Amino acid sequence: MADNSKFIDYIDEALEKSKETELSRLFFTYQGIPYPVTMCTAETFQALDTFEARSDDIVLASYPKCGSNWLLHIVSELIIAVSKKKHEHPEFPVLECGDLEKYQRMKKFPSPRILATHLHYDKLPKSIFKNNAKILVLFRNPKDTAVSFFHFHNDVPDIPSYSSWDEFFRQFMEGQVSWGSYFDFAMNWNKHIDDANVKFILYEDLKVNLASGVKQIAEFFDFSLTGEQIETISAQSTFQAMRARSQETHGAVGPFLFRKGEIGDWRNLFSETQNQEMDEKFKECLVGTCLGAKLKYDSYCQT
Structure with missing residues:
Protein backbone atom coordinates (compact mmCIF):
# COMPACT_ATOMS: atom_id res chain seq x y z
CA MET A 1 0.00 0.00 0.00
CA ALA A 2 1.24 3.50 -0.82
CA ASP A 3 2.26 5.91 1.95
CA ASN A 4 -0.32 8.72 1.87
CA SER A 5 0.75 10.66 4.97
CA LYS A 6 1.70 13.78 2.97
CA PHE A 7 -1.62 13.52 1.11
CA ILE A 8 -3.51 13.51 4.41
CA ASP A 9 -1.49 16.44 5.80
CA TYR A 10 -2.17 18.54 2.71
CA ILE A 11 -5.91 17.77 2.72
CA ASP A 12 -6.10 18.63 6.44
CA GLU A 13 -4.44 22.00 5.74
CA ALA A 14 -6.82 22.70 2.84
CA LEU A 15 -9.83 21.84 5.01
CA GLU A 16 -8.55 24.16 7.74
CA LYS A 17 -8.38 27.01 5.20
CA SER A 18 -11.86 26.10 3.96
CA LYS A 19 -13.36 26.67 7.41
CA GLU A 20 -12.73 30.41 7.07
CA THR A 21 -13.62 30.71 3.37
CA GLU A 22 -17.06 31.73 2.15
CA SER A 55 9.78 10.74 -20.14
CA ASP A 56 8.84 8.08 -17.56
CA ASP A 57 6.51 10.34 -15.54
CA ILE A 58 3.00 8.91 -15.19
CA VAL A 59 0.41 11.61 -15.86
CA LEU A 60 -3.15 10.93 -14.64
CA ALA A 61 -5.62 13.53 -15.93
CA SER A 62 -9.26 13.86 -14.95
CA TYR A 63 -11.95 16.40 -14.17
CA PRO A 64 -12.71 16.59 -10.41
CA LYS A 65 -14.94 13.85 -8.97
CA CYS A 66 -14.34 11.49 -11.90
CA GLY A 67 -12.40 8.92 -9.86
CA SER A 68 -8.92 10.44 -9.69
CA ASN A 69 -8.19 9.06 -6.20
CA TRP A 70 -9.31 5.61 -7.33
CA LEU A 71 -7.02 5.78 -10.36
CA LEU A 72 -4.14 7.07 -8.25
CA HIS A 73 -4.51 4.07 -5.95
CA ILE A 74 -4.56 1.59 -8.86
CA VAL A 75 -1.42 3.03 -10.46
CA SER A 76 0.37 3.18 -7.09
CA GLU A 77 -0.42 -0.51 -6.56
CA LEU A 78 0.89 -1.34 -10.04
CA ILE A 79 4.18 0.42 -9.26
CA ILE A 80 4.47 -1.45 -5.95
CA ALA A 81 3.83 -4.78 -7.71
CA VAL A 82 6.54 -4.08 -10.32
CA SER A 83 9.16 -2.51 -8.02
CA LYS A 84 8.33 -4.65 -4.95
CA LYS A 85 8.85 -1.51 -2.86
CA LYS A 86 6.48 0.66 -0.86
CA HIS A 87 5.40 3.59 -3.02
CA GLU A 88 5.31 7.00 -1.38
CA HIS A 89 3.64 10.27 -2.36
CA PRO A 90 6.24 12.73 -0.99
CA GLU A 91 4.02 15.60 -2.17
CA PHE A 92 0.29 16.04 -2.66
CA PRO A 93 0.04 14.26 -6.03
CA VAL A 94 -2.16 16.82 -7.84
CA LEU A 95 0.43 18.64 -9.92
CA GLU A 96 -1.07 22.13 -9.74
CA CYS A 97 -1.68 22.08 -5.96
CA GLY A 98 1.01 23.05 -3.49
CA ASP A 99 3.58 25.70 -2.63
CA LEU A 100 6.11 27.43 -4.88
CA GLU A 101 9.01 25.15 -3.91
CA LYS A 102 7.13 21.94 -4.71
CA TYR A 103 8.63 21.54 -8.18
CA GLN A 104 12.18 22.00 -6.92
CA ARG A 105 11.64 19.24 -4.35
CA MET A 106 10.14 16.97 -7.01
CA LYS A 107 13.41 17.01 -8.95
CA LYS A 108 14.82 14.66 -6.29
CA PHE A 109 11.97 12.14 -6.43
CA PRO A 110 12.73 8.68 -7.83
CA SER A 111 11.09 7.54 -11.04
CA PRO A 112 8.39 6.87 -11.93
CA ARG A 113 6.72 9.97 -10.51
CA ILE A 114 2.91 10.09 -10.54
CA LEU A 115 1.55 13.45 -11.68
CA ALA A 116 -2.21 13.66 -11.13
CA THR A 117 -3.93 16.71 -12.58
CA HIS A 118 -7.31 18.31 -13.28
CA LEU A 119 -5.86 20.67 -15.89
CA HIS A 120 -6.89 21.05 -19.50
CA TYR A 121 -4.44 19.52 -21.97
CA ASP A 122 -3.25 22.94 -23.10
CA LYS A 123 -2.64 24.10 -19.50
CA LEU A 124 -0.13 21.32 -18.75
CA PRO A 125 3.60 22.14 -18.60
CA LYS A 126 5.14 22.00 -22.09
CA SER A 127 7.88 19.66 -20.86
CA ILE A 128 5.31 16.85 -20.54
CA PHE A 129 4.85 16.90 -24.31
CA LYS A 130 8.49 17.64 -25.11
CA ASN A 131 9.57 14.53 -23.19
CA ASN A 132 6.62 12.48 -24.44
CA ALA A 133 5.38 11.39 -21.01
CA LYS A 134 2.37 9.08 -21.15
CA ILE A 135 -0.98 10.54 -20.12
CA LEU A 136 -3.91 8.44 -18.89
CA VAL A 137 -7.19 10.39 -19.03
CA LEU A 138 -10.11 9.26 -16.86
CA PHE A 139 -13.64 10.41 -17.69
CA ARG A 140 -16.99 9.86 -15.99
CA ASN A 141 -20.45 10.70 -17.30
CA PRO A 142 -21.25 14.37 -16.58
CA LYS A 143 -24.47 13.78 -14.66
CA ASP A 144 -22.91 11.50 -12.02
CA THR A 145 -19.87 13.80 -11.93
CA ALA A 146 -22.07 16.78 -11.09
CA VAL A 147 -23.93 14.91 -8.33
CA SER A 148 -20.69 13.62 -6.79
CA PHE A 149 -19.22 17.15 -6.90
CA PHE A 150 -22.32 18.55 -5.16
CA HIS A 151 -22.24 15.96 -2.38
CA PHE A 152 -18.53 16.55 -1.80
CA HIS A 153 -19.19 20.26 -1.26
CA ASN A 154 -22.25 19.78 0.91
CA ASP A 155 -21.25 16.68 2.88
CA VAL A 156 -17.69 17.53 3.97
CA PRO A 157 -18.19 19.63 7.13
CA ASP A 158 -15.45 22.22 6.50
CA ILE A 159 -16.00 22.92 2.78
CA PRO A 160 -18.28 25.83 1.79
CA SER A 161 -21.75 24.47 0.96
CA TYR A 162 -24.34 25.36 -1.67
CA SER A 163 -27.83 26.33 -0.54
CA SER A 164 -29.37 23.63 -2.74
CA TRP A 165 -28.74 21.16 -5.53
CA ASP A 166 -30.45 23.60 -7.91
CA GLU A 167 -27.92 26.31 -7.03
CA PHE A 168 -24.99 23.94 -7.54
CA PHE A 169 -26.37 22.66 -10.84
CA ARG A 170 -26.59 26.22 -12.15
CA GLN A 171 -22.98 26.93 -11.17
CA PHE A 172 -21.79 23.60 -12.59
CA MET A 173 -23.45 24.27 -15.94
CA GLU A 174 -21.93 27.76 -16.04
CA GLY A 175 -18.47 26.37 -15.21
CA GLN A 176 -18.31 28.37 -11.97
CA VAL A 177 -16.91 25.50 -9.89
CA SER A 178 -13.37 24.39 -9.04
CA TRP A 179 -11.37 23.74 -12.21
CA GLY A 180 -14.14 25.21 -14.34
CA SER A 181 -16.49 23.65 -16.85
CA TYR A 182 -16.68 19.87 -17.32
CA PHE A 183 -17.58 20.47 -20.95
CA ASP A 184 -14.69 22.86 -21.61
CA PHE A 185 -12.36 20.29 -20.03
CA ALA A 186 -13.83 17.53 -22.20
CA MET A 187 -13.69 19.51 -25.44
CA ASN A 188 -10.09 20.49 -24.78
CA TRP A 189 -9.01 16.89 -24.15
CA ASN A 190 -11.08 15.59 -27.07
CA LYS A 191 -8.59 17.20 -29.47
CA HIS A 192 -5.85 14.91 -28.15
CA ILE A 193 -7.71 11.81 -27.00
CA ASP A 194 -6.19 9.64 -29.75
CA ASP A 195 -2.63 10.98 -29.54
CA ALA A 196 -0.03 8.20 -29.32
CA ASN A 197 0.99 9.09 -25.75
CA VAL A 198 -2.60 9.52 -24.50
CA LYS A 199 -4.98 6.79 -23.36
CA PHE A 200 -8.63 7.28 -22.49
CA ILE A 201 -10.32 5.21 -19.79
CA LEU A 202 -13.92 5.39 -18.61
CA TYR A 203 -14.94 5.35 -14.93
CA GLU A 204 -18.00 3.27 -15.79
CA ASP A 205 -15.85 0.68 -17.58
CA LEU A 206 -13.73 0.32 -14.45
CA LYS A 207 -16.89 -0.23 -12.43
CA VAL A 208 -18.19 -2.88 -14.83
CA ASN A 209 -14.90 -4.80 -15.28
CA LEU A 210 -12.12 -3.59 -13.00
CA ALA A 211 -9.64 -6.37 -13.83
CA SER A 212 -9.84 -5.54 -17.53
CA GLY A 213 -9.25 -1.86 -16.76
CA VAL A 214 -6.28 -2.59 -14.50
CA LYS A 215 -4.77 -4.78 -17.24
CA GLN A 216 -5.19 -2.00 -19.82
CA ILE A 217 -3.57 0.55 -17.50
CA ALA A 218 -0.63 -1.77 -16.79
CA GLU A 219 -0.08 -2.40 -20.50
CA PHE A 220 -0.26 1.31 -21.35
CA PHE A 221 2.49 2.14 -18.86
CA ASP A 222 4.54 -0.95 -19.85
CA PHE A 223 4.20 -2.66 -16.48
CA SER A 224 4.78 -6.39 -16.84
CA LEU A 225 2.43 -8.18 -14.44
CA THR A 226 1.07 -11.70 -14.19
CA GLY A 227 -2.64 -12.44 -14.41
CA GLU A 228 -2.56 -13.27 -10.71
CA GLN A 229 -1.06 -9.88 -9.85
CA ILE A 230 -3.74 -8.13 -11.91
CA GLU A 231 -6.46 -10.02 -10.06
CA THR A 232 -4.91 -9.23 -6.66
CA ILE A 233 -4.65 -5.51 -7.42
CA SER A 234 -8.21 -5.50 -8.77
CA ALA A 235 -9.54 -7.13 -5.60
CA GLN A 236 -7.74 -4.53 -3.47
CA SER A 237 -9.00 -1.69 -5.68
CA THR A 238 -12.76 -2.19 -5.77
CA PHE A 239 -14.72 0.86 -4.69
CA GLN A 240 -15.91 -1.03 -1.62
CA ALA A 241 -12.34 -1.95 -0.63
CA MET A 242 -11.19 1.64 -1.17
CA ARG A 243 -14.06 2.99 0.93
CA ALA A 244 -13.35 0.54 3.76
CA ARG A 245 -9.76 1.85 4.01
CA SER A 246 -10.55 5.48 3.14
CA GLN A 247 -9.84 7.02 6.56
CA GLU A 248 -6.54 5.20 6.77
CA THR A 249 -5.51 6.26 3.25
CA HIS A 250 -7.09 9.72 2.98
CA GLY A 251 -7.77 10.87 6.53
CA ALA A 252 -11.02 12.45 7.73
CA VAL A 253 -12.10 13.36 4.19
CA GLY A 254 -11.76 9.73 2.99
CA PRO A 255 -15.38 8.59 3.45
CA PHE A 256 -16.53 11.67 1.51
CA LEU A 257 -14.09 11.03 -1.34
CA PHE A 258 -15.44 7.50 -1.62
CA ARG A 259 -19.13 8.20 -0.96
CA LYS A 260 -21.13 5.87 -3.25
CA GLY A 261 -19.29 5.35 -6.51
CA GLU A 262 -22.52 4.25 -8.19
CA ILE A 263 -23.47 4.57 -11.83
CA GLY A 264 -26.77 6.42 -12.21
CA ASP A 265 -26.89 8.23 -8.86
CA TRP A 266 -27.83 11.37 -10.83
CA ARG A 267 -31.40 10.06 -11.05
CA ASN A 268 -31.85 10.91 -7.36
CA LEU A 269 -31.31 14.64 -7.92
CA PHE A 270 -31.83 15.70 -11.53
CA SER A 271 -35.17 17.26 -12.45
CA GLU A 272 -36.62 16.70 -15.92
CA THR A 273 -35.67 20.26 -16.86
CA GLN A 274 -32.09 19.75 -15.67
CA ASN A 275 -31.93 16.47 -17.58
CA GLN A 276 -32.94 18.21 -20.77
CA GLU A 277 -30.51 21.07 -20.18
CA MET A 278 -27.54 18.76 -19.74
CA ASP A 279 -28.61 16.59 -22.69
CA GLU A 280 -28.65 19.74 -24.83
CA LYS A 281 -25.24 20.82 -23.51
CA PHE A 282 -23.76 17.41 -24.25
CA LYS A 283 -25.25 17.50 -27.74
CA GLU A 284 -23.85 20.99 -28.34
CA CYS A 285 -20.34 20.20 -27.10
CA LEU A 286 -19.60 16.52 -27.62
CA VAL A 287 -22.05 14.72 -29.92
CA GLY A 288 -20.19 13.68 -33.06
CA THR A 289 -16.77 13.82 -31.37
CA CYS A 290 -14.49 10.87 -30.63
CA LEU A 291 -14.75 11.50 -26.88
CA GLY A 292 -18.52 11.94 -27.09
CA ALA A 293 -18.84 8.42 -28.50
CA LYS A 294 -16.49 6.94 -25.92
CA LEU A 295 -18.46 8.42 -23.01
CA LYS A 296 -21.47 6.19 -23.84
CA TYR A 297 -23.83 9.00 -22.90
CA ASP A 298 -26.93 7.21 -24.18
CA SER A 299 -26.19 4.26 -21.89
CA TYR A 300 -25.42 6.19 -18.73
CA CYS A 301 -27.26 9.52 -18.96
CA GLN A 302 -30.64 8.85 -20.53
CA THR A 303 -33.74 8.29 -18.42
Whole structure:
Protein backbone atom coordinates (compact mmCIF):
# COMPACT_ATOMS: atom_id res chain seq x y z
CA MET A 1 0.00 0.00 0.00
CA ALA A 2 1.24 3.50 -0.82
CA ASP A 3 2.26 5.91 1.95
CA ASN A 4 -0.32 8.72 1.87
CA SER A 5 0.75 10.66 4.97
CA LYS A 6 1.70 13.78 2.97
CA PHE A 7 -1.62 13.52 1.11
CA ILE A 8 -3.51 13.51 4.41
CA ASP A 9 -1.49 16.44 5.80
CA TYR A 10 -2.17 18.54 2.71
CA ILE A 11 -5.91 17.77 2.72
CA ASP A 12 -6.10 18.63 6.44
CA GLU A 13 -4.44 22.00 5.74
CA ALA A 14 -6.82 22.70 2.84
CA LEU A 15 -9.83 21.84 5.01
CA GLU A 16 -8.55 24.16 7.74
CA LYS A 17 -8.38 27.01 5.20
CA SER A 18 -11.86 26.10 3.96
CA LYS A 19 -13.36 26.67 7.41
CA GLU A 20 -12.73 30.41 7.07
CA THR A 21 -13.62 30.71 3.37
CA GLU A 22 -17.06 31.73 2.15
CA LEU A 23 -18.38 30.10 -1.01
CA SER A 24 -18.33 33.45 -2.83
CA ARG A 25 -14.61 33.76 -2.07
CA LEU A 26 -13.61 30.17 -2.74
CA PHE A 27 -12.36 30.71 -6.29
CA PHE A 28 -9.73 32.76 -8.07
CA THR A 29 -9.45 32.83 -11.83
CA TYR A 30 -6.22 32.00 -13.66
CA GLN A 31 -6.10 32.08 -17.44
CA GLY A 32 -9.89 32.07 -17.58
CA ILE A 33 -10.51 29.07 -15.29
CA PRO A 34 -11.67 29.18 -11.62
CA TYR A 35 -9.56 27.30 -9.06
CA PRO A 36 -10.04 26.87 -5.29
CA VAL A 37 -8.02 29.38 -3.23
CA THR A 38 -7.62 26.68 -0.56
CA MET A 39 -5.53 24.46 -2.87
CA CYS A 40 -4.04 26.55 -5.70
CA THR A 41 -2.28 29.89 -6.12
CA ALA A 42 -1.42 32.01 -9.16
CA GLU A 43 2.24 31.90 -8.07
CA THR A 44 2.25 28.09 -8.11
CA PHE A 45 0.75 28.10 -11.61
CA GLN A 46 3.51 30.44 -12.77
CA ALA A 47 6.15 28.16 -11.25
CA LEU A 48 4.49 25.16 -12.91
CA ASP A 49 5.38 26.58 -16.34
CA THR A 50 9.04 25.78 -15.64
CA PHE A 51 8.36 22.25 -14.31
CA GLU A 52 10.65 19.66 -15.90
CA ALA A 53 8.81 16.47 -16.74
CA ARG A 54 10.57 13.16 -17.36
CA SER A 55 9.78 10.74 -20.14
CA ASP A 56 8.84 8.08 -17.56
CA ASP A 57 6.51 10.34 -15.54
CA ILE A 58 3.00 8.91 -15.19
CA VAL A 59 0.41 11.61 -15.86
CA LEU A 60 -3.15 10.93 -14.64
CA ALA A 61 -5.62 13.53 -15.93
CA SER A 62 -9.26 13.86 -14.95
CA TYR A 63 -11.95 16.40 -14.17
CA PRO A 64 -12.71 16.59 -10.41
CA LYS A 65 -14.94 13.85 -8.97
CA CYS A 66 -14.34 11.49 -11.90
CA GLY A 67 -12.40 8.92 -9.86
CA SER A 68 -8.92 10.44 -9.69
CA ASN A 69 -8.19 9.06 -6.20
CA TRP A 70 -9.31 5.61 -7.33
CA LEU A 71 -7.02 5.78 -10.36
CA LEU A 72 -4.14 7.07 -8.25
CA HIS A 73 -4.51 4.07 -5.95
CA ILE A 74 -4.56 1.59 -8.86
CA VAL A 75 -1.42 3.03 -10.46
CA SER A 76 0.37 3.18 -7.09
CA GLU A 77 -0.42 -0.51 -6.56
CA LEU A 78 0.89 -1.34 -10.04
CA ILE A 79 4.18 0.42 -9.26
CA ILE A 80 4.47 -1.45 -5.95
CA ALA A 81 3.83 -4.78 -7.71
CA VAL A 82 6.54 -4.08 -10.32
CA SER A 83 9.16 -2.51 -8.02
CA LYS A 84 8.33 -4.65 -4.95
CA LYS A 85 8.85 -1.51 -2.86
CA LYS A 86 6.48 0.66 -0.86
CA HIS A 87 5.40 3.59 -3.02
CA GLU A 88 5.31 7.00 -1.38
CA HIS A 89 3.64 10.27 -2.36
CA PRO A 90 6.24 12.73 -0.99
CA GLU A 91 4.02 15.60 -2.17
CA PHE A 92 0.29 16.04 -2.66
CA PRO A 93 0.04 14.26 -6.03
CA VAL A 94 -2.16 16.82 -7.84
CA LEU A 95 0.43 18.64 -9.92
CA GLU A 96 -1.07 22.13 -9.74
CA CYS A 97 -1.68 22.08 -5.96
CA GLY A 98 1.01 23.05 -3.49
CA ASP A 99 3.58 25.70 -2.63
CA LEU A 100 6.11 27.43 -4.88
CA GLU A 101 9.01 25.15 -3.91
CA LYS A 102 7.13 21.94 -4.71
CA TYR A 103 8.63 21.54 -8.18
CA GLN A 104 12.18 22.00 -6.92
CA ARG A 105 11.64 19.24 -4.35
CA MET A 106 10.14 16.97 -7.01
CA LYS A 107 13.41 17.01 -8.95
CA LYS A 108 14.82 14.66 -6.29
CA PHE A 109 11.97 12.14 -6.43
CA PRO A 110 12.73 8.68 -7.83
CA SER A 111 11.09 7.54 -11.04
CA PRO A 112 8.39 6.87 -11.93
CA ARG A 113 6.72 9.97 -10.51
CA ILE A 114 2.91 10.09 -10.54
CA LEU A 115 1.55 13.45 -11.68
CA ALA A 116 -2.21 13.66 -11.13
CA THR A 117 -3.93 16.71 -12.58
CA HIS A 118 -7.31 18.31 -13.28
CA LEU A 119 -5.86 20.67 -15.89
CA HIS A 120 -6.89 21.05 -19.50
CA TYR A 121 -4.44 19.52 -21.97
CA ASP A 122 -3.25 22.94 -23.10
CA LYS A 123 -2.64 24.10 -19.50
CA LEU A 124 -0.13 21.32 -18.75
CA PRO A 125 3.60 22.14 -18.60
CA LYS A 126 5.14 22.00 -22.09
CA SER A 127 7.88 19.66 -20.86
CA ILE A 128 5.31 16.85 -20.54
CA PHE A 129 4.85 16.90 -24.31
CA LYS A 130 8.49 17.64 -25.11
CA ASN A 131 9.57 14.53 -23.19
CA ASN A 132 6.62 12.48 -24.44
CA ALA A 133 5.38 11.39 -21.01
CA LYS A 134 2.37 9.08 -21.15
CA ILE A 135 -0.98 10.54 -20.12
CA LEU A 136 -3.91 8.44 -18.89
CA VAL A 137 -7.19 10.39 -19.03
CA LEU A 138 -10.11 9.26 -16.86
CA PHE A 139 -13.64 10.41 -17.69
CA ARG A 140 -16.99 9.86 -15.99
CA ASN A 141 -20.45 10.70 -17.30
CA PRO A 142 -21.25 14.37 -16.58
CA LYS A 143 -24.47 13.78 -14.66
CA ASP A 144 -22.91 11.50 -12.02
CA THR A 145 -19.87 13.80 -11.93
CA ALA A 146 -22.07 16.78 -11.09
CA VAL A 147 -23.93 14.91 -8.33
CA SER A 148 -20.69 13.62 -6.79
CA PHE A 149 -19.22 17.15 -6.90
CA PHE A 150 -22.32 18.55 -5.16
CA HIS A 151 -22.24 15.96 -2.38
CA PHE A 152 -18.53 16.55 -1.80
CA HIS A 153 -19.19 20.26 -1.26
CA ASN A 154 -22.25 19.78 0.91
CA ASP A 155 -21.25 16.68 2.88
CA VAL A 156 -17.69 17.53 3.97
CA PRO A 157 -18.19 19.63 7.13
CA ASP A 158 -15.45 22.22 6.50
CA ILE A 159 -16.00 22.92 2.78
CA PRO A 160 -18.28 25.83 1.79
CA SER A 161 -21.75 24.47 0.96
CA TYR A 162 -24.34 25.36 -1.67
CA SER A 163 -27.83 26.33 -0.54
CA SER A 164 -29.37 23.63 -2.74
CA TRP A 165 -28.74 21.16 -5.53
CA ASP A 166 -30.45 23.60 -7.91
CA GLU A 167 -27.92 26.31 -7.03
CA PHE A 168 -24.99 23.94 -7.54
CA PHE A 169 -26.37 22.66 -10.84
CA ARG A 170 -26.59 26.22 -12.15
CA GLN A 171 -22.98 26.93 -11.17
CA PHE A 172 -21.79 23.60 -12.59
CA MET A 173 -23.45 24.27 -15.94
CA GLU A 174 -21.93 27.76 -16.04
CA GLY A 175 -18.47 26.37 -15.21
CA GLN A 176 -18.31 28.37 -11.97
CA VAL A 177 -16.91 25.50 -9.89
CA SER A 178 -13.37 24.39 -9.04
CA TRP A 179 -11.37 23.74 -12.21
CA GLY A 180 -14.14 25.21 -14.34
CA SER A 181 -16.49 23.65 -16.85
CA TYR A 182 -16.68 19.87 -17.32
CA PHE A 183 -17.58 20.47 -20.95
CA ASP A 184 -14.69 22.86 -21.61
CA PHE A 185 -12.36 20.29 -20.03
CA ALA A 186 -13.83 17.53 -22.20
CA MET A 187 -13.69 19.51 -25.44
CA ASN A 188 -10.09 20.49 -24.78
CA TRP A 189 -9.01 16.89 -24.15
CA ASN A 190 -11.08 15.59 -27.07
CA LYS A 191 -8.59 17.20 -29.47
CA HIS A 192 -5.85 14.91 -28.15
CA ILE A 193 -7.71 11.81 -27.00
CA ASP A 194 -6.19 9.64 -29.75
CA ASP A 195 -2.63 10.98 -29.54
CA ALA A 196 -0.03 8.20 -29.32
CA ASN A 197 0.99 9.09 -25.75
CA VAL A 198 -2.60 9.52 -24.50
CA LYS A 199 -4.98 6.79 -23.36
CA PHE A 200 -8.63 7.28 -22.49
CA ILE A 201 -10.32 5.21 -19.79
CA LEU A 202 -13.92 5.39 -18.61
CA TYR A 203 -14.94 5.35 -14.93
CA GLU A 204 -18.00 3.27 -15.79
CA ASP A 205 -15.85 0.68 -17.58
CA LEU A 206 -13.73 0.32 -14.45
CA LYS A 207 -16.89 -0.23 -12.43
CA VAL A 208 -18.19 -2.88 -14.83
CA ASN A 209 -14.90 -4.80 -15.28
CA LEU A 210 -12.12 -3.59 -13.00
CA ALA A 211 -9.64 -6.37 -13.83
CA SER A 212 -9.84 -5.54 -17.53
CA GLY A 213 -9.25 -1.86 -16.76
CA VAL A 214 -6.28 -2.59 -14.50
CA LYS A 215 -4.77 -4.78 -17.24
CA GLN A 216 -5.19 -2.00 -19.82
CA ILE A 217 -3.57 0.55 -17.50
CA ALA A 218 -0.63 -1.77 -16.79
CA GLU A 219 -0.08 -2.40 -20.50
CA PHE A 220 -0.26 1.31 -21.35
CA PHE A 221 2.49 2.14 -18.86
CA ASP A 222 4.54 -0.95 -19.85
CA PHE A 223 4.20 -2.66 -16.48
CA SER A 224 4.78 -6.39 -16.84
CA LEU A 225 2.43 -8.18 -14.44
CA THR A 226 1.07 -11.70 -14.19
CA GLY A 227 -2.64 -12.44 -14.41
CA GLU A 228 -2.56 -13.27 -10.71
CA GLN A 229 -1.06 -9.88 -9.85
CA ILE A 230 -3.74 -8.13 -11.91
CA GLU A 231 -6.46 -10.02 -10.06
CA THR A 232 -4.91 -9.23 -6.66
CA ILE A 233 -4.65 -5.51 -7.42
CA SER A 234 -8.21 -5.50 -8.77
CA ALA A 235 -9.54 -7.13 -5.60
CA GLN A 236 -7.74 -4.53 -3.47
CA SER A 237 -9.00 -1.69 -5.68
CA THR A 238 -12.76 -2.19 -5.77
CA PHE A 239 -14.72 0.86 -4.69
CA GLN A 240 -15.91 -1.03 -1.62
CA ALA A 241 -12.34 -1.95 -0.63
CA MET A 242 -11.19 1.64 -1.17
CA ARG A 243 -14.06 2.99 0.93
CA ALA A 244 -13.35 0.54 3.76
CA ARG A 245 -9.76 1.85 4.01
CA SER A 246 -10.55 5.48 3.14
CA GLN A 247 -9.84 7.02 6.56
CA GLU A 248 -6.54 5.20 6.77
CA THR A 249 -5.51 6.26 3.25
CA HIS A 250 -7.09 9.72 2.98
CA GLY A 251 -7.77 10.87 6.53
CA ALA A 252 -11.02 12.45 7.73
CA VAL A 253 -12.10 13.36 4.19
CA GLY A 254 -11.76 9.73 2.99
CA PRO A 255 -15.38 8.59 3.45
CA PHE A 256 -16.53 11.67 1.51
CA LEU A 257 -14.09 11.03 -1.34
CA PHE A 258 -15.44 7.50 -1.62
CA ARG A 259 -19.13 8.20 -0.96
CA LYS A 260 -21.13 5.87 -3.25
CA GLY A 261 -19.29 5.35 -6.51
CA GLU A 262 -22.52 4.25 -8.19
CA ILE A 263 -23.47 4.57 -11.83
CA GLY A 264 -26.77 6.42 -12.21
CA ASP A 265 -26.89 8.23 -8.86
CA TRP A 266 -27.83 11.37 -10.83
CA ARG A 267 -31.40 10.06 -11.05
CA ASN A 268 -31.85 10.91 -7.36
CA LEU A 269 -31.31 14.64 -7.92
CA PHE A 270 -31.83 15.70 -11.53
CA SER A 271 -35.17 17.26 -12.45
CA GLU A 272 -36.62 16.70 -15.92
CA THR A 273 -35.67 20.26 -16.86
CA GLN A 274 -32.09 19.75 -15.67
CA ASN A 275 -31.93 16.47 -17.58
CA GLN A 276 -32.94 18.21 -20.77
CA GLU A 277 -30.51 21.07 -20.18
CA MET A 278 -27.54 18.76 -19.74
CA ASP A 279 -28.61 16.59 -22.69
CA GLU A 280 -28.65 19.74 -24.83
CA LYS A 281 -25.24 20.82 -23.51
CA PHE A 282 -23.76 17.41 -24.25
CA LYS A 283 -25.25 17.50 -27.74
CA GLU A 284 -23.85 20.99 -28.34
CA CYS A 285 -20.34 20.20 -27.10
CA LEU A 286 -19.60 16.52 -27.62
CA VAL A 287 -22.05 14.72 -29.92
CA GLY A 288 -20.19 13.68 -33.06
CA THR A 289 -16.77 13.82 -31.37
CA CYS A 290 -14.49 10.87 -30.63
CA LEU A 291 -14.75 11.50 -26.88
CA GLY A 292 -18.52 11.94 -27.09
CA ALA A 293 -18.84 8.42 -28.50
CA LYS A 294 -16.49 6.94 -25.92
CA LEU A 295 -18.46 8.42 -23.01
CA LYS A 296 -21.47 6.19 -23.84
CA TYR A 297 -23.83 9.00 -22.90
CA ASP A 298 -26.93 7.21 -24.18
CA SER A 299 -26.19 4.26 -21.89
CA TYR A 300 -25.42 6.19 -18.73
CA CYS A 301 -27.26 9.52 -18.96
CA GLN A 302 -30.64 8.85 -20.53
CA THR A 303 -33.74 8.29 -18.42
